[in-house]
Amino acid sequence: MRVLVCGASMAGLSAAYWFSHHGADVTVVEMCDGLRRGGAPIDIRGEALGTADRMGILDAARRERVVPADPGTVLDADGLPVATIDLTWFANETADDVEITRDRLNDLLFAAAQPRADFRFGVSIAQLANEDTVEDAGKDAVQVRFTDRRQETFDLVVGADGLHSATRRMAFGAESDFLVHQGFYVALANLGQHEPWHQAMFSVPGLMAAVRDVGDGPLAYILVRSDEIDYDYRDLDRQRRIVIDFLERGDAWELPRLRSAFADERITGFYFDSLAQIRMPRWARGRVAVIGDAAHCASLLSGMGTSLAMTAAEYLADEVARTPGSLPAAYERYEERQRPLVDKAQASIAQHGAMMVPGSQAELEQRNELLRQLAARHASSTSQ
């Protein structure tokens, strides 16, 4: 079976591993010139721990995990400490979870998948040529035209190209049919290592700005409540300006330096996007399936994006391998296994949003009080 995977991140690298593990001939196209870098630490948790174990990367991921830091200090509008925060107090984390930087996990997944698949960087799908095969799995293989003008046929195309998936658009319809903005934006960037940064979390109604260093250098992490903004998500200058505007909501702590950092076009690891969910009634049709954020982004507030990407890749590949002659039956079983995990993760984010970015001064004070109580409870339970 010839399988094309579009996107080489958590979902695509996992899919490359699992489909080739089951004997498929796998090609991976990634639009960036290499693995796309950046991002805050992410988590492998729940069923994805089993997936990582079966891929043989769990021990390495545990060795490379982020060492949990002390609870972070929460600062008010004047930059004064008002509480402390530790995600383990409320984010359904368990001692088994592995928190690891996105880059390190991508490297581990790439090392597992790379010997087994044909990777083509700087290339994407230009067109799924014969659209009838997209609709009907009974028809012949899918003809794919690539951006480098090559044309090839595949038995299955797996879209693992993230929130703004081109594969999803070509096979299932416009992004606006599936993307649901959750009322937040996120911005991330690596900060210079030469000057020290005051690590903390600045929190005013509608804005959370944090600096955290988990071993690979200081990272700026901004979460903002905002209605949907109309911008071209490929226009990085415009994105930087939007972030700087958000950071104008305060002036204490490191905010002036953060504004300068985001204004610098040489900044590395810059990431800006709407906090959105993808909600699709079906994740596969004909000879095209989507996995990971392309299929069911739960958003960064769920803390489950990577875990869902890894399980989706394993379950889809498993089920296709069980009945390669009947893709519809395989898709049904893939969705049966994956859908409950997605529903739970997508439902979790309202609560996490209220904790991370309270919307009003009253909600902020309530949240800070809750954090102080959690800190006291945690301190008394660890001292016993």
Ligand SMILES: Cc1cc2nc3c(=O)[nH]c(=O)nc-3n(C[C@H](O)[C@H](O)[C@H](O)COP(=O)(O)OP(=O)(O)OC[C@H]3O[C@@H](n4cnc5c(N)ncnc54)[C@H](O)[C@@H]3O)c2cc1C
């Ligand atoms: C730069 C970056 C930083 C992130 N930071 C965080 C974070 O801090 N915390 C968090 O929880 N989540 C973060 N995420 C999202 C997180 O990686 C995903 O939620 C999760 O891991 C699911 O992974 P995925 O492989 O489905 O999607 P993604 O990780 O988004 O990967 C999609 C891949 O597809 C590639 N791609 C996109 N379009 C095309 C195309 N047309 N053709 C070919 N390739 C394409 C992209 O370059 C990327 O490599 C980040 C994502 C990115 C891209």
